[in-house]
Amino acid sequence: xxxxxxxxxxxxxxxxxxKQNIDRIKHKLxxxxxxxxxxxxxxxxxxxxxxxxxxxxxxILDVDIHGPSLGKMLGIEGKNLQSSAxxxxxxxxxxxxxxxxxxxxxxxxxxxxxxxWRGPLKMGAIRQFLQDIEWPELxxxxxxxxxxxxxxxxxxxxLLKQVDGSLIVSTPQDIALLDARKTIKxxxxxxxxxxxxxxxxxxxxxxxxxKTIDIFKGNGVTKAATDFNLEVxxxxxxxxxxxIAGDQGRSVYSDDxxxxxxxxxxxxxxxxxxxxEK
Numbered sequence: 001x002x003x004x005x006x007x008x009x010x011x012x013x014x015x016x017x018x019k020q021n022i023d024r025i026k027h028k029l030x031x032x033x034x035x036x037x038x039x040x041x042x043x044x045x046x047x048x049x050x051x052x053x054x055x056x057x058x059x060i061l062d063v064d065i066h067g068p069s070l071g072k073m074l075g076i077e078g079k080n081l082q083s084s085a086x087x088x089x090x091x092x093x094x095x096x097x098x099x100x101x102x103x104x105x106x107x108x109x110x111x112x113x114x115x116x117w118r119g120p121l122k123m124g125a126i127r128q129f130l131q132d133i134e135w136p137e138l139x140x141x142x143x144x145x146x147x148x149x150x151x152x153x154x155x156x157x158x159l160l161k162q163v164d165g166s167l168i169v170s171t172p173q174d175i176a177l178l179d180a181r182k183t184i185k186x187x188x189x190x191x192x193x194x195x196x197x198x199x200x201x202x203x204x205x206x207x208x209x210x211k212t213i214d215i216f217k218g219n220g221v222t223k224a225a226t227d228f229n230l231e232v233x234x235x236x237x238x239x240x241x242x243x244i245a246g247d248q249g250r251s252v253y254s255d256d257x258x259x260x261x262x263x264x265x266x267x268x269x270x271x272x273x274x275x276x277e278k
Contacts, residue, residue, distance in 0.1 A: 027140045059140070063143055172220060196231040
């Protein structure tokens with residue numbers, strides 16, 4: 001067999017394995033934002049956990065190669081991928097019942113070590129996350145992407161071929177309208193329906209008096225939703241418990257407290273299910 005034939009055989013085998021994995025996933029959603037620091041990973045983690053809490057089998061994939069945060073937020077830092085008895089390929093980490101995660105931070109011996117890669121290496125890693133990981137059958141795969149409309153979200157959408165929708169995360173400021181509009185256009189150009197917009201850091205809930213305070217003035221997300229005829233799925237307040245939970249590797253569902261944030265996330269998840277599974 002010639003070298004070219006060997007290469008073609010290997011490519012066909014890789015393509016078949018990728019397709020087999022993707023075919024085991026019913027619904028695929030990508031969480032995107034036009035800029036960093038808006039709480040995109042917080043939304044991804046709590047949406048994925050909320051779906052799992054409702055009995056859905058969920059995978060969450062971190063394609064933020066340079067700044068992976070899901071390991072910390074899910075409490076799986078330092079945990080290795082799980083071996084599979086019936087496959088040569090590892091399984092994603094089982095975070096809890098119905099929830100599986102894959103992040104490059106699981107492959108790093110030192111979480112402080114930076115990943116200094118150019119585009120082709122990043123794209124290869126994302127393909128391997130989908131191709132060479134033995135994903136179980138999933139109702140949902142939630143993809144947490146880095147900010148912007150560059151290599152990573154573009155590559156994962158192209159690899160998956162059909163994505164059920166995008167969740168666009170932004171903050172309330174009017175200037176955030178510029179970023180929200182770009183991500184809406186990005187989804188449109190790639191043929192990915194926008195499930196809805198999520199406004200994070202919408203207001204601040206005082207932990208002492210429980211009053212609501214508008215810290216970031218503006219209605220950029222609402223205006224973007226109106227201009228493009230989209231729905232604002234929810235407005236998540238700045239609540240200390242949410243930040244504490246993320247730092248401790250927990251979701252808002254990890255305890256019995258009925259916080260405002262937990263209620264809003266539940267409503268967001270219910271809307272997502274209704275829109276995706278209609």
